[in-house]
Amino acid sequence: MRIDLVSEHASPLAAIGGVDAGGQNVHVAALAAGLAERGRDVTVHTRRDDASLPERVVTPDGYDVVHVTAGPPEALPKDELLQHMPAFARVLRHGWAAARPDVVHAHFWMSGLASVEASASLLSPVPVLQTFHALGSVKRRHQGDADTSPAERIDLERGLCREVSHVVATCSDEVFELRRLGLPSDRVSIVPCGVDTAVFTPRGPVAPGGAEAAAGPRPAGRAQGPGRRRAGPARRPGRRAGRGRRAADRRGRR
Numbered sequence: 242m243r244i245d246l247v248s249e250h251a252s253p254l255a256a257i258g259g260v261d262a263g264g265q266n267v268h269v270a271a272l273a274a275g276l277a278e279r280g281r282d283v284t285v286h287t288r289r290d291d292a293s294l295p296e297r298v299v300t301p302d303g304y305d306v307v308h309v310t311a312g313p314p315e316a317l318p319k320d321e322l323l324q325h326m327p328a329f330a331r332v333l334r335h336g337w338a339a340a341r342p343d344v345v346h347a348h349f350w351m352s353g354l355a356s357v358e359a360s361a362s363l364l365s366p367v368p369v370l371q372t373f374h375a376l377g378s379v380k381r382r383h384q385g386d387a388d389t390s391p392a393e394r395i396d397l398e399r400g401l402c403r404e405v406s407h408v409v410a411t412c413s414d415e416v417f418e419l420r421r422l423g424l425p426s427d428r429v430s431i432v433p434c435g436v437d438t439a440v441f442t443p444r445g446p447v448a449p450g451g452a453e454a455a456a457g458p459r460p461a462g463r464a465q466g467p468g469r470r471r472a473g474p475a476r477r478p479g480r481r482a483g484r485g486r487r488a489a490d491r492r493g494r495r
Contacts, residue, residue, distance in 0.1 A: 243282040245342040246273055247352040249329060250319040252287040254298060254306055265374050268434060269348055270302070277303030284342075286333060288325070290316045309333070319351075320389045326355045333359035337367060346370045346409070350377070350394065353401045371405040373398065376418050399423055 246269055253270030269285060277283045283304035292314040298306045309332045312325030333355060345360060345367050347353040353371045360367040377394035391397075402408065402424040410416050410431050419429055 242344075243284075243340075243342045244276055245337075245345045246283065246285045246348065247333070247345060247356045248285060248287050248348040249309075249311075249326070249352045249355060250288060250322055250349065252290075252306065252308075253285055254287075254300070265348060268374070271435070271437070272346075273304040274300075274302035286336075288312070288322065288329065289314045307336075318389075319349075320391065322351055323354075323391045323393075326351050327358070329355040330358040330362075334362050337363060341365065342367055344368050344370065346372065347405070348372050349374050350398050350401060353405060354397060357401065357404050368406040369404075370407050370409055371401055372409045372411070373415070373419075374411075376415070376422075378422065379418055395422075402428075 248265065248269045251265035251269060253266055253273060255266050273283045273285050285304060285306045286309050287306060289308040289310050294308045294314075296308055298308075300306060309329055311329035311332065312322065337359060341363065345356050347356040347369055350373055353369070353373075356369045356371075360369050377388075377390050377398055380390060381388050381395065399422045402419060402422050408419060408424060408429040410419060410429050411434050413431060416426075416429055416431060420426065
């Protein structure tokens with residue numbers, strides 16, 4: 242089975258920690274690697290942001306990355322990329338006409354626009370799945386006038402809800418927001434983000450929390466007295482719900 246992922250601004254090869262390089266890059270890289278490990282033929286299409294990048298990179302994890310020329314080959318803020326999506330779609334259409342994938346999975350709303358446009362122009366359109374990663378309606382709610390997204394983002398995301406074959410959401414809160422945009426409940430599925438248990442384990446150093454963290458590191462050799470907690474502040478009723486609200490706030494800043 243051939244699966245093409247489209248991630249217009251978030252390359253799985255990017256160094257993590259830049260302005261627009263973070264969670265989505267990691268998500269796409271892990272998804273591509275996982276699908277390749279299961280025997281799928283996986284290609285990730287991402288925008289060329291450096292003239293020296295090769296057209297295609299074969300990764301050690303078994304998937305390919307194709308650098309699409311759409312706009313100047315330099316780093317641009319993602320909120321300035323909408324004008325280059327028609328060019329991105331033309332490149333996708335040319336490639337898919339020659340070698341049609343079985344399914345396309347678009348990541349972020351602009352990737353969805355390019356994927357839907359490219360697929361619709363084929364004699365035999367390709368099913369397009371959509372993962373938004375962040376929604377303009379949530380960002381506008383939290384950032385207000387500080388939101389730098391294109392003014393038409395929310396309307397375009399509403400249109401994608403009608404045009405894509407299916408939406409893959411990452412949590413129930415996102416489904417609620419998508420329903421408000423008009424997406425029928427039978428056209429969305431929740432696939433939560435996973436955890437790499439080879440990296441994140443319950444064993445290892447424990448970071449101090451609460452008052453202990455505020456006081457700074459303990460002197461070398463200081464013993465931990467009987468009954469002292471090793472990790473974090475005491476649990477409080479409702480702490481989990483508070484954490485969920487903070488996570489929603491962070492998603493709204495995207």
